[in-house]
Amino acid sequence: GGALGGRGLLALAVASGAAVWATWAVLLMPGFRRVPLRLQVPYQPSSPRQVANTLELLRGRAGKTVDLGSGDGRLVLEAYKQGLRPALGYELNPWLLCLANYRAWKAGYHGKISFLKKDLWKVNLSDCHNVIVFLAPSVKPPLATKLLAELPDDARVVAGRYPFPSWSPSSTLGQGLDQVWAYDIKEVRR
Helix, strand or coil: CCCCCCCCCHHHHHHHHHHHHHHHHEEEEEECCCCHHHHHCCCCCCCCHHHHHHHHHCCCCCCCCCEECCCHHHHHHHHHHHCCCCEEEEECHHHHHHHHHHHHEEEEEEECCEEEEHHHHCCCCCCCCCEEECCCCHHHHHHHHHHHCCCCCCCEEEECCEEEEECCCCECCCCCHHCEEEEEEEHHCC
């Protein structure tokens, strides 16, 4: 229980720096490879309140549900639990894909939900009726163009953390960081 001293503080600083670098190199950086800088999105896990608000705005809906940039899979897992099927996530980071698949296996849903290592810009979303988007503001304008071009009229997009800047939401739920916005594509196209 004594003081650390100069060498102890130096060792603590080096160990902390190495831990931060290792976390970046192993968990976060792989998802950024081959993605233009302006479209990179750091991993930020959704809070329980964000998940609950998102699923509340999708309550009673049917059809294929996808999470673009699904991270650790918590939104896809909860969507499946609440009856949104099929449910799948697209994620580039292989470590987060492993974590998402582990979480699905642990919950007993292995093989029932899917997490795919695919670039969201290259997937066809024309058969998706529920789209979850927890991505950075810089991604929203080009993503809005893609969604309007591909989604069916009856699709609903739920955005977390940041709204789509040029769309008017059909509904919203929550406050501050827990706020989510729902957009019905038919209304957005009007």
